[in-house]
């Protein structure tokens with residue numbers, strides 16, 4: 001047996017708050033709250049698409065001491081999986097979410113300009129033929 005096989009198996013340990021969150025998310029209280037929120041919100045507010053079966057409930061209050069506080073439903077929002085990942089991704093981005101969103105707007109506008117230029121060229125070509 002190699003030395004690597006003799007090493008005891010190390011279980012990935014989660015922090016106390018993470019363990020508490022995981023336990024809370026499997027509670028009947030959370031499940032009921034989650035379903036109630038989805039009944040009130042049909043669409044993903046980021047994309048406008050219908051919430052799918054993998055929707056998640058995002059905590060708008062990021063204070064982990066309020067994680068289990070369901071007294072303020074307005075502090076939660078249902079998001080489809082990709083939208084939820086994007087919210088966290090942008091929030092945690094190196095220069096902050098405002099910078100990331102402004103950069104995305106610039107990129108999207110540039111893409112729109114390129115598409116508009118292409119469309120204008122095609123239209124001019126069609127007019128030249130006709």
Ligand SMILES: [Zn+2]
Pocket residue numbers: 057058059084088
């Ligand atoms: Zn979240």
